[in-house]
Amino acid sequence: xxxxxxxxxxxxxxxxxxxxxxxxxxxxxxxxxxxxxxxxxxxxxxxxxxxxxxxxxxxxxxxxxxxxxxxxxxxxxxxxxxxxxxxxxxxxxxxxxxxxxxxxxxxxxxxxxxxxxxxxxxxxxxxxxxxxxxxxxxxxxxxxxxxxxxxxxxxxxxxxxxxxxxxxxxxxxxxxxxxxxxxxxxxxxxxxxxxxxxxxxxxxxxxxxxxxxxxxxxxxxxxxxxxxxxxxxxxxxxxxxxxxxxxxxxxxxxxxxxxxxxxxxxxxxxxxxxxxxxxxxxxxxxxxxxxxxxxxxxxxxxxxxxxxxxxxxxxx
Amino acid sequence: xxxxxxxxxxxxxxxxxxxxxxxxxxxxxxxxxxxxxxxxxxxxxxxxxxxxxxxxxxxxxxxxxxxxxxxxxxxxxxxxxxxxxxxxxxxxxxxxxxxxxxxxxxxxxxxxxxxxxxxxxxxxxxxxxxxxxxxxxxxxxxxxxxxxxxxxxxxxxxxxxxxxxxxxxxxxxxxxxxxxxxxxxxxxxxxxxxxxxxxxxxxxxxxxxxxxxxxxxxxxxxxxxxxxxxxxxxxxxxxxxxxxxxxxxxxxxxxxxxxxxxxxxxxxxxxxxxxxxxxxxxxxxxxxxxxxxxxxxxxxxxxxxxxxxxxx
Numbered sequence: 001x002x003x004x005x006x007x008x009x010x011x012x013x014x015x016x017x018x019x020x021x022x023x024x025x026x027x028x029x030x031x032x033x034x035x036x037x038x039x040x041x042x043x044x045x046x047x048x049x050x051x052x053x054x055x056x057x058x059x060x061x062x063x064x065x066x067x068x069x070x071x072x073x074x075x076x077x078x079x080x081x082x083x084x085x086x087x088x089x090x091x092x093x094x095x096x097x098x099x100x101x102x103x104x105x106x107x108x109x110x111x112x113x114x115x116x117x118x119x120x121x122x123x124x125x126x127x128x129x130x131x132x133x134x135x136x137x138x139x140x141x142x143x144x145x146x147x148x149x150x151x152x153x154x155x156x157x158x159x160x161x162x163x164x165x166x167x168x169x170x171x172x173x174x175x176x177x178x179x180x181x182x183x184x185x186x187x188x189x190x191x192x193x194x195x196x197x198x199x200x201x202x203x204x205x206x207x208x209x210x211x212x213x214x215x216x217x218x219x220x221x222x223x224x225x226x227x228x229x230x231x232x233x234x235x236x237x238x239x240x241x242x243x244x245x246x247x248x249x250x251x252x253x254x255x256x257x258x259x260x261x262x263x264x265x266x267x268x269x270x271x272x273x274x275x276x277x278x279x280x281x282x283x284x285x286x287x288x289x290x291x292x293x294x295x296x297x298x299x300x301x302x303x304x305x306x307x308x309x310x311x312x313x314x315x316x
Numbered sequence: 317x318x319x320x321x322x323x324x325x326x327x328x329x330x331x332x333x334x335x336x337x338x339x340x341x342x343x344x345x346x347x348x349x350x351x352x353x354x355x356x357x358x359x360x361x362x363x364x365x366x367x368x369x370x371x372x373x374x375x376x377x378x379x380x381x382x383x384x385x386x387x388x389x390x391x392x393x394x395x396x397x398x399x400x401x402x403x404x405x406x407x408x409x410x411x412x413x414x415x416x417x418x419x420x421x422x423x424x425x426x427x428x429x430x431x432x433x434x435x436x437x438x439x440x441x442x443x444x445x446x447x448x449x450x451x452x453x454x455x456x457x458x459x460x461x462x463x464x465x466x467x468x469x470x471x472x473x474x475x476x477x478x479x480x481x482x483x484x485x486x487x488x489x490x491x492x493x494x495x496x497x498x499x500x501x502x503x504x505x506x507x508x509x510x511x512x513x514x515x516x517x518x519x520x521x522x523x524x525x526x527x528x529x530x531x532x533x534x535x536x537x538x539x540x541x542x543x544x545x546x547x548x549x550x551x552x553x554x555x556x557x558x559x560x561x562x563x564x565x566x567x568x569x570x571x572x573x574x575x576x577x578x579x580x581x582x583x584x585x586x587x588x589x590x591x592x593x594x595x596x597x598x599x600x601x602x603x604x605x606x607x608x609x610x611x612x613x614x615x616x617x618x619x620x621x622x623x624x625x626x627x628x
Contacts, residue, residue, distance in 0.1 A: 056446050060628045073626045078448035088439025090346055097345060104342045105447035107335050152447065 005070030006255075007156050007188035008032040008055055009298050012064035015050050023062070023212055024050045030217040031300045032190070034155070035068070037182055039199035039220075040192040041281055042209040048192040049085055051209065052158045052253060055190070055256035056082035057233055069155055072274045078109035083155035085161045087145040091134035095127055095144060102148040109152075117151025123173060126138065146174060150181065157181075175202050196281050205298075206277075215284045218295025220277065226293060229275040231257045247290045248283035259283040261293065339590035341576060343461040349428060351465065352593040355492040359468040361415070376390055376401030381488040405489055409480070413499055416477060416507060420514035420543060421536040423466060425451055427518025428535030431458060432619075451627045455620060459519060460582045463512055470508045477503055485567030492569045502591065504601040509608035514539045518618035523622040542611065550604055551592050564593045 009031045016023035025047045032038050041286075042048050053059045054066055057073030068076040089098055099117050106112040119125060121144055133141065142165055149157055157178075163171050179202065181187045190207075193199050206223055208216035216223055227247070232255035242262040259275055275283075284290055294303070344351055368374050380399045384392040395402055432455075435441040437596060445451045481490075490496045521535040522528075526597070557564075592600070 013600070054440075058442050058445060072628065074450065077446070077450065082442075082446040082520075084439050088443050090440050091438075092349075093345065101342055101345075102447065104338045105444055105449055107338060107448070109448040111448075148447075166585070179418050242441055298488060 003025050003157040005034070006031045006067070006300075007034045007036065008066065008068060008190070010064065010066045011302055013054070013061055013066050014063045015047075015054060015059065016062050020189035025054075025061075025209075026212045026257065027064070027066075027211070028214045029300050029303055030214055030298050032205060032207070032296060033183055033297060034188050035182070035186045036188055036201045036205040036208060037178070037195075038188070038190045038205035040190055040207045041196055041199060042192075042194065042211070043285060044194055046194075046209045047212045048194075048209055050162050052082065052160050052192060053084075055156075056080060056158050058082075074151035078106070078111065078157075079154060080156045080158060081152045082158045083142075083145045083149050083160060083162055085140045085164075087138075088161060089133045089141060089144055092132060094132055095121060095136075096129040097150065098133060099147065102151050106152055111153040113151050113153050116153065117147045120150045120174070121147035123177075124170070124293065139167060139170060142166055143170065143174075144185050146177075147206050150177065153185070153244075154187065155185075157190070158210065159189065159191045161193060162191055162229070178202070189222060196278050198276050207279075207298075208281055210285050211288055214294070215288075215292050216280070216294075217298035218293070219297055222297070223293065224274065224277065224280060226261055226295070227259055227275050228262045229257060229259055229273045231255060231268040231273065232270055245291065247280075248287045278289075333608040339457055340461060343457055347433070347462070348396075350430060350462075354469060355594065356472060360472050362476055363410060365473070365480055366584065367603065368405065368412070369480050373405040374470045377405040377486045377489050384488055393491065399503055402489065404482070406491070409490075409499075411496065412477065416473060417502060417505075417510075417543070418509035418540070419470070419530060421540040422514075422520075423511050424514035424539035425536040427462070427515045428521045428525075429518075429532030431462065432519050432522035433526060433531035436522060436526050445627065451623055452620065454521065455623055459515060459616065463515055466511050466515060467508055469578055470511045474505070474507050475504060481567075490567055494559070495565055496569070497551075500594070500617060501600050502547075503596065504597070504605070506601055506604040506608055509605045509612065510543055513542065513608050513612040513615065516612045516619060517542075520615045520617040520622070523619050523626075545578040546604065546608070550600060551596075553603070554592060554596055554600065557593055564595070564596050566597075567594075568594075573614070 002110060011029050013028040014023055015025040028051070033058060039050050040051065050059065054061055055068055056075055057068075057077055065071060069079055071079075073080075091099070093101065099114070099121060103112045103114060123143070124128070126141065127136075127140060133144065136144070142162065146159075146162060149159070163174070166174065178189055178191075181190055191199060191203065204220055206216055206218065206220045207214065231252065244262050247259045247261065249256060249258040259279060262272075299307070377399075380396070380402050381392060383389045390396070432441075435444075441451075441454070444454050449457075449485065481503065484490050490499070517539050518531070518535040522531040525531045525534060
């Protein structure tokens with residue numbers, strides 16, 4: 001496997017569950033390099049779960065391509081771990097049997113790490129090996145589901161709402177475990193959530209989907225740096241947009257604030273600030289007309305090539 | 317956990333036998349209640365069949381018919397008054413036979429509802445597919461393990477039931493008629509084939525409906541309907557014999573053509589046996605078995621095709 005293969009690379013990816021229904025994902029193109037911890041954010045029903053299921057090889061895209069670690073999702077099956085939103089587990093098995101189940105299902109790949117799985121499952125001593133899955137709470141089931149993902153020693157972990165039903169302490173423990181997996185083994189992690197604050201601080205890459213389309217993609221630093229929060233102080237309620245791409249503009253007190261992608265120096269009497277992640281994300285969710293932003297690291301190679309060719313043509 | 321395995325040395329091939337054994341145990345563990353119910357059913361039914369043969373009904377019925385048809389005794393068809401054991405035996409054989417021939421829809425309901433559709437609905441199927449085995453492999457293992465257990469169990473019961481029928485025939489415990497004709501030709505390897513058909517129809521409907529409850533109902537109904545449709549054709553596709561010597565039909569009866577207005581034969585011992593000689597048992601059974609197995613393979617292939625179409 002070449003190191004340059006992206007963890008995920010989508011080109012023109014679309015998905016609709018039936019011909020009559022509206023598409024869940026429309027023409028998504030992005031690239032997630034390996035070794036990143038990626039936040040997949042978006043409101044409910046944005047297509048986050050569909051995107052993860054496509055990457056996990058559970059669905060066939062209607063059109064477009066998606067490669068996982070340089071392979072098709074089906075070929076990469078043994079190298080990825082996926083934790084579904086509902087954390088499905090056979091209810092009548094005990095915790096030990098569930099982990100044994102994971103060991104058996106992963107035996108062909110020879111990667112299973114029983115100790116890693118047990119560390120996550122029994123981490124804080126709250127779970128007994130003989131306990132049945134059906135008697136566990138939602139958060140405890142999440143632990144077991146994540147334990148299977150860790151035991152698999154995957155190169156790419158796709159986690160659908162992993163933290164949703166965990167208490168703050170367990171959330172911190174598991175975030176710590178994810179971070180150390182990422183730093184020790186270079187595991188790429190994609191975590192979806194509709195709670196933006198949940199992802200803040202632990203992720204270094206952002207994919208924002210809304211309404212089935214990709215709104216933002218790239219290094220969080222780069223994405224944040226591309227935006228500026230302008231606050232008008234002196235009674236101006238309309239922004240002189242001179243050259244900026246306005247994402248969202250709202251009245252605030254006597255003036256107004258606007259989130260823009262600046263091109264050059266902000267004009268006029270504005271207080272320019274660095275926005276928080278939440279402000280950037282919310283602005284893009286409010287204004288679905290805003291042009292999507294893909295930083296260079298998040299642009300698929302094929303698109304990069306096409307863009308380069310186009311700019312060379314323009315230059316010539 | 318006897319051993320905590322930490323294999324980080326890449327895909328070094330673990331021994332295939334160990335893998336297969338582990339996978340087998342895994343399927344059994346997942347469906348262990350079904351496995352125990354099946355084992356209990358086979359053991360209990362086998363015990364009932366033994367009891368019918370060696371228990372009070374069988375021995376008493378054989379005693380009633382002892383020596384009948386030979387010189388100096390009554391004809392076997394004229395049962396004496398108070399031969400309750402004989403009737404009780406016939407009644408029990410008929411009950412067991414309907415249990416055995418209506419077992420396939422039950423298997424279909426289980427295969428559709430519990431084996432596949434429930435796992436599709438609650439997501440544990442997808443949990444397996446995102447581990448290191450492909451959906452195709454998963455479905456193959458899901459079907460192969462029950463198929464072996466069902467074949468072994470049903471085969472054993474069929475072998476035993478056939479033995480019981482032959483013993484009953486030899487001792488003149490069965491009366492001539494449609495029902496006996498049916499008993500003779502219907503029971504054999506084809507019953508095992510129907511059970512396997514139930515298994516694959518269950519898998520197919522599970523992928524079609526994706527809900528355990530509809531899959532349960534539809535697969536049972538589909539399996540039952542299939543066997544109901546095939547049933548009359550079992551002997552009808554074979555040419556009838558018109559003039560056969562006594563003793564050529566099932567259980568030593570004559571293979572007389574049967575017609576409703578055949579008043580002369582109404583009370584005859586050899587009446588209405590369908591005009592098929594006993595020697596046609598294997599052709600009849602093997603043809604039916606082959607046909608049902610083809611249906612089972614088609615249903616199974618359709619299930620695989622539906623699954624492959626949905627997943628990459």
